Amino acid sequence: MAIAQPITGLNKATNRSRSTFWQRVAKDFRRNKYIYLMLAPVVAYYLLFHYVPMYGAQIAFRDFVPSKGIWGSEWIGWENFTDFFQGIYFFRLVRNTFAINALDVIFGFPAPIILALLLNEITAGWFKRIVQTITYMPHFISLVVLVGMVIDFLSRDGLFNNVLALMGIDPIPYLQMPGLYWPIYVGSGIWQSIGWGSIIYLAAIAGIDPSLYEAARVDGASRLQQLRHITLPGMAATIIILLILRLGAIMNVGYEKTILLYNPLLYETADVISSYTFRKGILDANYGFSAAVGLFNSAINLVLLWGANWISRRQSESSLF
Amino acid sequence: MASTKAIRKTNGERLFDTFNIVLLLGLVLITLYPLLYVLFASFSEPSELVRFRGLLFKPLGWSTAAYKAVFLNPNILTGYRNTLFYMVMGTTLNMVLTCLGAYALSRRNVLFKLPITLFILFTLFFNGGLIPTYLLVARTLSWIDTPWAVIVPTAISTWNLLVLKTAFEQVPQALEEAARIDGANDFTILWRIVIPLSLPAIAVIVLFYAVAHWNAYFSALIYLRDRGLYPLQLILREILIANQTGDMTTGTLGGDVEPIAETIKYATIVVATVPILFLYPFLQRYFVKGVLIGAVKE
Numbered sequence: 001m002a003i004a005q006p007i008t009g010l011n012k013a014t015n016r017s018r019s020t021f022w023q024r025v026a027k028d029f030r031r032n033k034y035i036y037l038m039l040a041p042v043v044a045y046y047l048l049f050h051y052v053p054m055y056g057a058q059i060a061f062r063d064f065v066p067s068k069g070i071w072g073s074e075w076i077g078w079e080n081f082t083d084f085f086q087g088i089y090f091f092r093l094v095r096n097t098f099a100i101n102a103l104d105v106i107f108g109f110p111a112p113i114i115l116a117l118l119l120n121e122i123t124a125g126w127f128k129r130i131v132q133t134i135t136y137m138p139h140f141i142s143l144v145v146l147v148g149m150v151i152d153f154l155s156r157d158g159l160f161n162n163v164l165a166l167m168g169i170d171p172i173p174y175l176q177m178p179g180l181y182w183p184i185y186v187g188s189g190i191w192q193s194i195g196w197g198s199i200i201y202l203a204a205i206a207g208i209d210p211s212l213y214e215a216a217r218v219d220g221a222s223r224l225q226q227l228r229h230i231t232l233p234g235m236a237a238t239i240i241i242l243l244i245l246r247l248g249a250i251m252n253v254g255y256e257k258t259i260l261l262y263n264p265l266l267y268e269t270a271d272v273i274s275s276y277t278f279r280k281g282i283l284d285a286n287y288g289f290s291a292a293v294g295l296f297n298s299a300i301n302l303v304l305l306w307g308a309n310w311i312s313r314r315q316s317e318s319s320l321f
Numbered sequence: 322m323a324s325t326k327a328i329r330k331t332n333g334e335r336l337f338d339t340f341n342i343v344l345l346l347g348l349v350l351i352t353l354y355p356l357l358y359v360l361f362a363s364f365s366e367p368s369e370l371v372r373f374r375g376l377l378f379k380p381l382g383w384s385t386a387a388y389k390a391v392f393l394n395p396n397i398l399t400g401y402r403n404t405l406f407y408m409v410m411g412t413t414l415n416m417v418l419t420c421l422g423a424y425a426l427s428r429r430n431v432l433f434k435l436p437i438t439l440f441i442l443f444t445l446f447f448n449g450g451l452i453p454t455y456l457l458v459a460r461t462l463s464w465i466d467t468p469w470a471v472i473v474p475t476a477i478s479t480w481n482l483l484v485l486k487t488a489f490e491q492v493p494q495a496l497e498e499a500a501r502i503d504g505a506n507d508f509t510i511l512w513r514i515v516i517p518l519s520l521p522a523i524a525v526i527v528l529f530y531a532v533a534h535w536n537a538y539f540s541a542l543i544y545l546r547d548r549g550l551y552p553l554q555l556i557l558r559e560i561l562i563a564n565q566t567g568d569m570t571t572g573t574l575g576g577d578v579e580p581i582a583e584t585i586k587y588a589t590i591v592v593a594t595v596p597i598l599f600l601y602p603f604l605q606r607y608f609v610k611g612v613l614i615g616a617v618k619e
Contacts, residue, residue, distance in 0.1 A: 028432035034507035035425045039437060042422035042477065046441055049474050053449030053457055066460060115348070118341050127342075133602055134349050136609075137356070140597045142536035144554045145590050148561025149355055152586060157371070159358060165374040195352065203613050223334055255451070256539050260562055274451070281452040282543050294450030302447050 060292035073288070080292035089276065094251075097272040101250045103186045109246055111190050112197030113239065117227065119198065120205050135195025147260040150188050151175060178269040185261060185270070200242070201235060208234035244312045248305030251297065273297045356598075363387055363587035370583050387588035397589065400553035407552055408534040411472040415530040418477050420523075423485035424511045429494070445479050455543060470544035471537070471552070478533075481526050488522030489515050525607045535597060553593055560589050 019027075029036065060080055062073040084090060115135070122128045138146070153159040154174040161171035174180050212230050221229070255274040262270035273293060281290030330338070358377050362370055366382030373381055391397055425431070426438055448454075454474065464470035492515050500510050516523060538554035545551060 025432065028430075032428070032431050032507075035428055035431055036433075038421040038425040038507065038511075042418055042425070043437060043440070045418060045473075045476050046444055049454070049457070049476070050444040050448060053453035054447070055449070056453030056457060057449040059453065059456075066456070118345060121338070121341055122345070127345075131345050131349055133605060135352050136605060137598060137601065138352060140532060140536075140601055141594055142538070142554055142557075144536075144538050144557045144561065145594050148557065148586070148590060149359065151562060153355065153358075157583075159355075159376070162374045163376060191351070194348075199609055199613070222331070223337075259539075260558065277451055282455060287452055287456065291450060291452040294452055298447055298450055305446060 057291055057295050057298075059288050060295045062288055064288035064291070066287065076288075080289045081296065083289060084293050084296065089271070092268065093271060093273050093276050096269055097251055097253050097274075099269075100182055100185055100253050100272065103182055104189060105246055105250070108186060108190045108193070109243065111194045113201050113235070115194055116198040116201035116205060116235075117231065119202060120231070121223070132195065132198075135198070137195070138192040139196035141192065143257050143260060146188060146192055147257065150184065150261065154184070175263065176265045178266050181262070181266050181269045185257070189257075200238065204235045204238040205231060240312055244308045245305075248308040249301060250304055251300045359587045359590050363584055363591045365584055367584045384584070387584035388592070390585050391588045391592055396548065396551070396556050396559075397553070397592070399549060400551055400556035403550060404535060404553040407468065407471050407537075408531055410468065411475075411534045412527060412530045414472060414476050415478070415481075416523075416527060419482050419485055419526065419530075420511065420516065422477065422482050423489050424507070424515055426482075427486045427489035427515075428497075428507075441479060441482070458544060465544055466547045466550060467544075468550065471540045474540065475533075475537075478530070481529060485519075485522060485526055488519045492518050521607065521610060525610055528604055528607060532597060557589055557593050561586055 056070065059070060059073065061075060061077055062070070063076050063079075064070070064073045119128055119131060122131075141149075155161070156171050156173065160174065164171060174184065208230060212234075213226055216226050216230060251273070253272040253274060255272075255278045258270060258272055258275040259278060262275065274297060277290045277294045277297070280286045280293065284290075361377040361380045364380035364383055364385065364387075365373075365377075366384045367386060369381040422441075426434060428434075458464050458470050458474055462469075464473075496514055496518075497510055500514055505513070536554060537552065538558060541550075541552050541555045542558075545555070
């Protein structure tokens with residue numbers, strides 16, 4: 001078999017051409033030069049806006065003064081971290097972050113699944129479509145509008161207190177009571193995401209072989225039994241993967257919604273790690289310290305995601321990586 | 322042939338079905354009512370709304386005063402204009418980069434495909450954090466008060482990139498090979514073959530990016546000081562959350578100030594959300610499809 005003869009010649013033993021790595025690279029570049037041209041801006045984007053900040057995260061270990069730059073700022077090792085861990089807010093921040101997520105997993109994770117299962121039992125296609133169209137809508141409302149509505153409805157003269165007034169009950173200052181924050185945060189989140197979240201589970205259900213259901217019906221299985229033995233197992237893979245992703249993010253509460261919804265009276269239960277990072281870093285310009293807090297958060301999230309994936313791989317066949 | 326005789330439902334199943342329908346109707350109600358309330362309140366007489374106690378089932382009286390105030394507010398108009406600008410520019414940048422990247426990573430026989438893919442995927446799991454990114458954009462790049470700060474740092478969504486890559490991989494290789502024989506290079510193949518054959522996926526990604534831009538507020542919050550550059554959501558935030566409708570009240574009597582503020586809030590919500598909610602039922606099919614393309618990967 002004729003083979004192109006590179007400079008290094010033919011390997012007499014295997015009869016294959018013995019090109020070096022660099023020769024293969026050159027050949028690849030010649031053939032795919034436009035591909036790499038296309039990738040250049042993409043890689044540049046990730047490099048600049050994702051990897052450079054990773055490099056910049058080292059200010060967490062420095063007493064960062066902007067005018068001195070990264071290298072000019074003194075290296076203080078773990079001091080920012082110990083300040084954070086020993087600070088008075090550490091416990092409450094971790095607790096709040098974890099609690100909000102835990103509540104969201106306990107109540108918010110099953111909700112779209114249950115909705116998908118309920119929708120699946122509806123035979124009238126038109127009703128199903130109407131329910132779906134309407135329940136998808138809140139997903140497209142911006143956070144600002146969502147929180148704006150929540151704040152308005154829970155205000156002194158808002159919808160909720162208006163209804164209470166009808167029943168002769170005094171208005172309740174919902175958004176000044178730390179004890180109510182978690183349900184408000186999680187509840188509004190479920191309101192917004194239950195419909196959209198059910199899409200993926202409905203897709204999983206649709207992917208189940210219909211002949212399984214027929215066989216079960218022939219065997220006299222009730223709908224409940226069909227649910228238990230066909231539908232749920234058919235969705236198991238999807239549910240597990242999404243649960244891994246969710247649990248891996250258990251220390252990840254975004255600042256975007258928190259910052260809009262909280263106020264200083266609520267910090268006790270509303271302040272989470274990311275919103276604290278925002279206040280200390282952006283508002284107080286305490287860069288080194290808040291970078292440490294943020295880095296702590298990112299590191300924990302990475303470890304948790306890895307752990308959740310490992311557990312899943314042990315328990316079932318599904319895993320992310 | 323299987324029997325087509327309908328299987329009789331047990332009483333228990335009938336009960337469940339009724340219960341199910343009631344439950345779903347309840348969900349629809351809970352989803353829809355807050356939005357309807359906002360709509361009704363926005364068209365209500367301001368003075369009546371303040372006095373009102375209970376649930377609204379229709380506007381109280383009829384008044385478009387709130388909408389007049391909203392549309393006459395220069396901040397809102399600027400906000401709208403800015404949001405449209407960020408949305409168009411942003412989505413264009415998004416699509417150019419995402420298509421280039423998705424195409425390149427969807428081709429076979431690219432030597433460095435795996436390292437580059439991992440390079441990109443890693444950013445999904447770990448990032449430097451808010452502060453280093455902020456310092457990069459604000460200090461190193463000096464992009465404070467520029468549109469770039471709002472558009473560029475979020476230029477590529479890795480999830481969208483992966484979805485588009487999967488879609489591009491579905492284009493039959495034979496077409497690509499035939500085109501190459503005809504002398505086409507990668508740009509031509511992308512533009513004339515891959516993209517036209519992946520239009521549903523492209524449409525979905527465009528929509529996802531566009532909606533994200535429409536709803537975005539945080540980058541603008543931290544990088545923009547000049548109110549002339551504020552997107553609509555940031556103006557909304559001032560009105561709805563930081564409660565500053567003061568400069569929109571048009572009443573000359575002191576007593577008019579409070580009432581108009583309430584209905585104005587609702588009118589601004591409607592004005593900011595209606596474009597999306599209105600287009601959305603028509604585009605819903607595409608959105609749903611997009612989620613499925615991304616989820617049901619080989």
